[in-house]
Amino acid sequence: MKRNKIALFCVLAWTLTTQACSPNAAVVSTPTHALELPTATTPPQTPRITPIPFGSEVTVDQMKFVITGSIRPADGLVSAGDIFNAQPREYQQYVFVTVAVTCEAPADQQCHLDLFKIRLSVSNNVFKYPQWYITGVDSILKDPDFPGGATISGNVPFIVSVGDSGLQLVYEALSGDSYYLALP
Secondary structure (H helix, E strand, O other): OHHHHHHHHHHHHHHHHHHHOOOOOOOOOOOOOOOOOOOOOOOOOOOOOOOEOOOOEEEEOOEEEEEEEEEOOOHHHHHHHOOOOOOOOOOEEEEEEEEEEEEOOOOOOEEEOOHHHEEEEEEOOEEEOOOOOOOOOOOEOOOOEEEOOOEEEEEEEEEEEOOOOOOEEEEEOOOOOEEEEEOO
């Protein structure tokens, strides 16, 4: 077994040596003129979405949504709630988006607010998802099932960069359409 390894090593070393010292080595020449590559004059644009203005209502999936405010930064609220709550990294902060949702269904029916269909748009095609695992903060939106005619309200917590602006709350309807609501 040991002889086989030594023989294999010797054959490999001989092959590499003969390849490196071979007179048939390839020669690469560089052109004397520069190759001109086409350049884009403007980057491709994504379609701009017009958000629903702050304080305006929109009805989606038998629920009426309205943004009533926001808290930025909300780091102190999260820290005061529980010392084990996730803290934002450097140059990041919590933002709480205050939402009121009214069930437009008849009183004998219920609405279901799918909290996992909510996200925050911070720029074109960049989304942040809520930080639902916060304890000790009573104002967090928690009740996804509520009766017709009732209104629930609360804060949806996100972690964003300190310089992020133009934030929009996004709700994806059952139809697959996304609704953008502007923050104050």
